[in-house]
Amino acid sequence: MARKLPSRDVVIIGLGWTGAILAEELTDAGLDVVAIERGPWRDTAESFNVGYAPDELRYAVRLDLFLRPAQDTLTFRNNLSQTALPIRQFGSFLPGDGVGGAGVHWNGQNWRYHPTDFRLRSHLTERYGASAIGDLTIQDWGVTYDELEPFFDRFEKIAGISGKAGNLKGAIQQGGNPFEGPRSDEYPLPPMQMTYAPTLFAEAARSVGYHPFPTPSANASAAYTNPLGLTMGPCTYCGFCERFGCANYSKASPQVNVLPVLMRRPNFEARTECEVLKINLDAAGKRATGVTYVDTSGEEWEQPGDLVICCAFSLFNVRMLLLSGIGKPYDPATNEGVVGRNYSYQTNSSVQMFFDDKTFNPFIAAGALGQSADDFNGDNFDHAGLGFVGGAGMNCVPTNGRPIQTRPVPPGTPNWGSAWKKATKESYNSAFSITSQGSSYTMRGNYIDLDPTYKDRFGRPLMRLTFDFPDNDIRMSSFANDKLATIAKAMNPRQIVANKTRSPYTVVPYQSTHNVGGAVMGADPKTSVLNKYLQSWDVPNVFVMGASAYPQNAGYNPTGTVGALAYWAAHAIRTQYLKNPGPLVQA
Numbered sequence: 001m002a003r004k005l006p007s008r009d010v011v012i013i014g015l016g017w018t019g020a021i022l023a024e025e026l027t028d029a030g031l032d033v034v035a036i037e038r039g040p041w042r043d044t045a046e047s048f049n050v051g052y053a054p055d056e057l058r059y060a061v062r063l064d065l066f067l068r069p070a071q072d073t074l075t076f077r078n079n080l081s082q083t084a085l086p087i088r089q090f091g092s093f094l095p096g097d098g099v100g101g102a103g104v105h106w107n108g109q110n111w112r113y114h115p116t117d118f119r120l121r122s123h124l125t126e127r128y129g130a131s132a133i134g135d136l137t138i139q140d141w142g143v144t145y146d147e148l149e150p151f152f153d154r155f156e157k158i159a160g161i162s163g164k165a166g167n168l169k170g171a172i173q174q175g176g177n178p179f180e181g182p183r184s185d186e187y188p189l190p191p192m193q194m195t196y197a198p199t200l201f202a203e204a205a206r207s208v209g210y211h212p213f214p215t216p217s218a219n220a221s222a223a224y225t226n227p228l229g230l231t232m233g234p235c236t237y238c239g240f241c242e243r244f245g246c247a248n249y250s251k252a253s254p255q256v257n258v259l260p261v262l263m264r265r266p267n268f269e270a271r272t273e274c275e276v277l278k279i280n281l282d283a284a285g286k287r288a289t290g291v292t293y294v295d296t297s298g299e300e301w302e303q304p305g306d307l308v309i310c311c312a313f314s315l316f317n318v319r320m321l322l323l324s325g326i327g328k329p330y331d332p333a334t335n336e337g338v339v340g341r342n343y344s345y346q347t348n349s350s351v352q353m354f355f356d357d358k359t360f361n362p363f364i365a366a367g368a369l370g371q372s373a374d375d376f377n378g379d380n381f382d383h384a385g386l387g388f389v390g391g392a393g394m395n396c397v398p399t400n401g402r403p404i405q406t407r408p409v410p411p412g413t414p415n416w417g418s419a420w421k422k423a424t425k426e427s428y429n430s431a432f433s434i435t436s437q438g439s440s441y442t443m444r445g446n447y448i449d450l451d452p453t454y455k456d457r458f459g460r461p462l463m464r465l466t467f468d469f470p471d472n473d474i475r476m477s478s479f480a481n482d483k484l485a486t487i488a489k490a491m492n493p494r495q496i497v498a499n500k501t502r503s504p505y506t507v508v509p510y511q512s513t514h515n516v517g518g519a520v521m522g523a524d525p526k527t528s529v530l531n532k533y534l535q536s537w538d539v540p541n542v543f544v545m546g547a548s549a550y551p552q553n554a555g556y557n558p559t560g561t562v563g564a565l566a567y568w569a570a571h572a573i574r575t576q577y578l579k580n581p582g583p584l585v586q587a
């Protein structure tokens with residue numbers, strides 16, 4: 001029997017990027033907010049101290065900052081005919097755990113999705129006709145780029161993003177991304193200093209007619225003070241970024257950019273090492289009454305609240321809704337229901353190059369330091385006759401040259417012994433990879449539900465993920481990889497190795513923690529879980545943040561748009577919901 005606590009205005013589940021943003025916004029509005037986080041407290045000085053922050057074995061290999069499968073995991077299968085089995089070691093994606101969430105150990109590549117991404121089905125139908133979409137279940141988001149623009153701008157200023165605008169209020173800017181949507185303002189910081197490999201990539205991309213620009217980066221190019229008065233130090237290009245906390249206050253994170261202000265507010269409380277089991281509903285199932293959580297001693301608590309905001313990361317948001325009975329679960333057999341529907345991922349490929357005459361010093365790096373080209377992303381090119389929709393960004397972001405895991409060797413090299421050592425020595429300084437990060441479009445059989453067999457340590461069903469790359473995306477990625485190879489050839493390396501995406505998808509090698517969908521936003525409750533303000537259609541005092549709201553994924557990293565949506569939803573709560581609590585959109 002759970003012990004009942006005094007009620008709060010707002011209960012937030014998870015204190016990562018979105019939890020911190022919502023808590024800051026709603027405490028600023030005068031509300032009494034408690035955030036309940038399953039993992040430990042973390043701050044820069046103690047948790048990512050410069051004395052041990054760059055410990056590759058601890059953080060990149062043993063994954064010290066991440067969720068442990070023994071704590072929580074999911075089952076996986078490629079299609080409905082298979083039996084899903086539990087993931088016992090996270091590989092393809094690495095969920096976060098603890099204060100800051102995955103915002104602690106992300107790279108910081110910070111993108112805005114393209115205007116056409118937000119009205120994808122309408123746009124593609126208008127340009128190519130409905131037949132081009134085939135059996136993909138892609139749909140519009142219910143919100144437009146123009147509506148989100150001020151909130152993209154807000155997140156970029158809070159996070160201190162370094163970059164160069166390519167489109168200022170409709171005027172194309174030299175040196176930026178000419179394909180991006182119109183921006184109301186420049187990035188708050190100039191681009192980072194370029195290292196040799198991205199510089200070479202940009203020259204080569206230009207020589208074959210593409211339009212490279214500095215990758216928008218949450219690794220600060222200079223000292224910066226954000227609108228909350230919080231400061232970032234300039235990045236040292238240490239290369240211990242992805243999978244690590246930044247010891248230097250240079251990578252945007254909840255710890256650096258939001259929490260120091262939030263933690264001083266008397267109307268905020270962070271309750272760590274407490275895992276929310278479910279959102280509680282009233283007898284009619286139409287209103288959330290709060291949450292039930294369990295602390296480290298195994299004791300259960302009921303935390304009542306007027307407003308519940310789920311900020312548990314995309315996958316765990318979906319599971320929380322399924323476990324709490326909020327929204328109708330999706331059934332791929334009947335194509336009915338919404339919760340778990342339209343899960344998608346990211347369709348990546350790469351081209352590796354080995355040179356004889358160049359030295360790259362790959363250890364001078366940062367998680368988002370590089371150059372990109374958007375010529376074949378989204379619908380920036382004519383798809384007529386190509387046999388697929390979607391596209392990919394082409395990126396040269398050599399994130400590190402760390403000693404354990406950065407060992408590029410040509411194919412055919414033995415995995416150990418003197419031949420491997422010789423190849424490692426020859427290639428370490430003279431090889432690098434470029435990547436295409438592609439869209440991931442949805443189809444009927446890719447979804448999330450509750451596993452019928454496997455349970456977690458509290459006896460709750462694990463979430464079950466069913467996913468494979470649609471044929472459309474395999475064709476798109478092959479096309480993008482060929483374009484990437486044209487840039488590689490222009491650099492004139494000794495050897496080029498193309499690694500194309502292949503089906504079936506496997507959860508073993510790391511690909512990206514860009515899991516999206518399952519609790520998607522939209523204009524129609526028959527095909528979406530949330531309305532355009534990320535408010536549950538079924539239980540209006542529940543809002544769900546994060547990339548679970550994406551109806552499909554674009555060829556970009558998700559967090560810039562996650563941040564914009566969080567500020568957009570917070571604004572709607574502050575200006576509309578608090579005045580008149582109830583549905584912000586009539587179904």
Ligand SMILES: Cc1cc2nc3c(=O)[nH]c(=O)nc-3n(C[C@H](O)[C@H](O)[C@H](O)COP(=O)(O)OP(=O)(O)OC[C@H]3O[C@@H](n4cnc5c(N)ncnc54)[C@H](O)[C@@H]3O)c2cc1C
Pocket residue numbers: 013014015016017018019036037038039094095096097098099100101102103105106107108109110111242243274275276277311312313314316368513514545546547557558559560562
């Ligand atoms: C290695 C890595 C590199 C990445 N690089 C990039 C990048 O370069 N660019 C980009 O755009 N994105 C990147 N990402 C993704 C990015 O980190 C996420 O998009 C972002 O953190 C999502 O924010 P969120 O608030 O939805 O979830 P998170 O920041 O993960 O926060 C969710 C929080 O909820 C907590 N939680 C979950 N369930 C419960 C529960 N039941 N009870 C209590 N608490 C709970 C978790 O412990 C966690 O702290 C990367 C991710 C990883 C892992």
Ligand code: SF4
Pocket residue numbers: 218219220234235236237238239240241242244245246247248249250251365366367
């Ligand atoms: S590369 Fe820069 S942002 Fe990344 S961890 Fe090092 S100092 Fe921090």
